[in-house]
Amino acid sequence: MRRSLIMSPFTLLLAILSAFLPFASALRYIESNSLNPCMTNSSFSATLFHVIFTPDNGTLSVSINGVSQISGYVKVELQVLGYGYSIYHDTIDPCSDSTLKGLCPMNTGQLNFPTNAQIPKDTVNKVPNAIYYIPDLDGRVRVWINSTEGVPLACVEAELGNGKTVYQKGVAWTVAVIAGLGLVISAITSGLGHSNTAAHVASNALSLFGFFQAQAFIGMTAVTTPPIVRMWTQNFQWSMGIIRVSFLQRMATWYQRATGGTPSRLLSTLATTSVQVQKRSLDVANFLAKRTNSQTTNAENLKTLSVKGIRRVGFVARIEPTNIFFTGYIFFIIFVLLVVLGVVAFKYICEALTKSGKMKQDKFQDFRNGWTLVLKGILFRIVLIGFPQMVVLCFWEMTIHDSAAEVVLAVSTILAMIAILGWAALKVWRIARRSIVMHKNPAYILYSDPKALNKWGFLYVQFKATMYYFIVPVLFYLLIKGMFIAFGQGSGTAQAVALLIIEAAMLIAVSVMRPYMDKKTNAFNIAIAALNFFNVVLLLFFSGIFGLPTLAVGIMGVLFFVVNAVFALVILLMVMWASVWAITSKNPDTRYQPMRDDRGSFIKSQTNLGTTELDALGATARGDKAGGAGFTERKRMDLDDEEDSFSSTSQVGQRGTGGWVPPRSPVEPPSAPMLRNDVNGAASPIFRSQSPAQAGGVAAPYRPGSGQNGAAAFRAQNNASPWQRGVGY
Structure with a gap:
C-alpha cells in the first residue's frame, strides 16, 4: 500500500502527457541488461547479462556469461530496491532452489548460465x-x-527497467518545432507590419528556447x-x-583522426563494457586511458565504465564521447546555413509571386528592398540563440582536447x-545614450531608426526602452x-552550489527590475526564472x-518531472496560441496593450520621419543632390563609422553655424507657428499639425503629385529605410 501511494504522482503525469508520450509497448515486463560490481575485489564479473521477467505468464528468463573466481558452495543474498527502498530481501541456497542449480557448487573459470524459471x-x-508502467523506473537488484x-x-548489481521512459523523440521534435515556428512566425508578422505582435511572439519564443536550454543544462x-x-x-539536448x-x-x-586525435570506441565495445550511468566511483577518462593496457584474460576483458554529465548525455544519444563537441558544432553551422538559405529563398519567392501577380506589390515590400540588412539582424539573433550551446561545448572541449x-x-x-x-551590446548602449542626450528618451533612436532596429534590435526589443542595457547581465548570466x-x-x-547562486541572482534581478516590455512578458520570464531556481534547488x-535518504531523492525526482512537464506544456500552449493568433488574425496587435515606452509611435511614424519637402528644398538651395557627397556626409554621424545607426537626414540632424543641430523628436511639435499653420490658421499641407504621439495615430506624409505612382516615387526618392516596420530581424 505504501508503494502504491509513492507511485501515485506517475499516474497523474501519464494522464497529462498521454497525448504526446506514445509508450510503445503494452506488454508488461521488467528487464535488466547490465550487471555491475558493487564491491571492490569482487570475485565475479559478467560479459553478458540479460534478465527479463514477464508477469503475465510468470516466466523469468536469465542469460549470464561471466567469469568466476569462486570455488565451492555458496549462498545467494538477493535484495530488490525501488527508489532506494528495500522491497524484497531474501537469502537463497542454490542447492535447494531448482532455478539456481547451476551455482551448486560454483567453479572457477567461465560461467554460462542460461535458464528459464516459472x-x-x-x-x-x-x-x-504500477511498477510495470512507471517511466524510467529507479529499481535495482543487488546480489x-x-x-x-x-x-x-x-x-x-543490476538496474531494472520496464521499457517505459519519458525520453521520447516525438517530444523532442515537438518542442523544437514549436520553438522554431514561434521565431519564424514573429518574423513574418513583423514583415506584415504588426510590430507589437511580432515583438511579443519573438520574445516569448526566445524565452521558451532559453528554458529548453536550461533543462538541457x-x-x-x-x-x-x-x-x-x-x-x-x-528530451531537450537537441537545443x-x-x-x-x-x-x-x-x-x-x-x-578527429585526420587532425591527430584518437577517437573513442565506447559504443562499439558494449559487448565487453558494462556501462554505469553516473556512478561517482568511476570515471570515463580513466577507463579510456586504461583500456589500451588491458590484458587478454576473460576477467580483464570486461571493463566497467561510468558516464556522467556531458558524456552521459552523449552516451544516451548514442554519440561517442570524442564526437560530442564536433556534433554540436556542426549542427550550429548547419542551423546558420539553413536560416540563410531560408531567408534568401523567401526573398526570391516573394519576388516571383509579385511578378506573377499572385501577391500584392506592397506585401513584404520593405523586406524585399532591404533583405540583406534583415539577414544581418537574423544572423545576430542566431548567435544569441546558440551562445549557451557553444559556451558549454567550446569550454568543455578546451578541457578534454579531442584533437588540436x-x-x-x-x-x-x-x-x-x-x-x-x-x-x-556596446552599439546598443551607445545608440541609446545618444538618444537620451538628444531626445531625453532612449526609445526614440532605438525604434525610429530602422537600421539600428533591424540590425541590433534582437538585443533590446524584448525589454522596456529604459532597460535596453539588461542584455548585458543576461549575456553575463549565460556565460x-x-x-x-x-x-x-x-x-x-x-556545479549545484554555483548554479543555485546564479539562478537566485537572476530570479531576484528579473523580479525586482522587471525589465521586459510589459506585465505579461515580465510574468512569463519571472515564471521561467522561478522554475529554473526550483530545479537547481x-x-x-x-x-x-x-x-538525504535515497527514497526522498527518488520522490524529488518524480516532483522535478511532474512540475517541469506541466510547466513546459503550459508555456508551449501559450506560445502556440500567440503564434496562431498572429497568423490568423487580421489585426493581431489588438491583443496586446501599447508599450508604455511609446515605441509603437516611433516605429509606425517612420515614414513621416523620413526626408520631408523642407529638407529637399533646403538641399536644393544648398546645391546638394540626393545621394551626392554632401548629402552622404550629412547622413554620417560620429556615433558610427559604417553608417548603420541612422538612415535619414531628419534623424541625424542638420549642420548649423554652431555645429550639429539635434533632430526634432516626433513627440515635439514644431516650434515655429508659421510652419504649422498658414496666415488663416489652416493646417499647412506640407507639415503635420501634431506629432504621432499627440494625434494618437500616424500622420500621412506629404506626397507630391497624385495617385499611387506619385506616392511611390516620393517614397522611393526620400525614404532610405530598408524595412521600416522591423522589430529587430
Missing part, C-alpha cells in the same frame, strides 16, 4: 502493478554471493540525478546540438561569439552558467550534500 502466482501478485560462513565473496551536470530526471532533460546522425558521426570520427584542430575551433568560435555579442557546466564536470556538488538535493 515464478509462483502468489509471488507475482506481490509486485505492485551478494557469500560463503557458507557468511563471508561476502562477490557483489553484483541540468542534464549536463555531473550530479547523480534520478533516472527520470536524466531522461526528461535528455545543445546533441543529435545523432550516422554520417555526421562518421565525419566527426574522420575529422578541434581545440582551435572551440577557442576561435567562442571568442568570436563573445566579441560579436559584446560589440552589439558564467555555461562555464560552470563545462569546467565543473569533475564536481557535481560545485532540487539539483542541490540530488548532489547528496545533505545526505
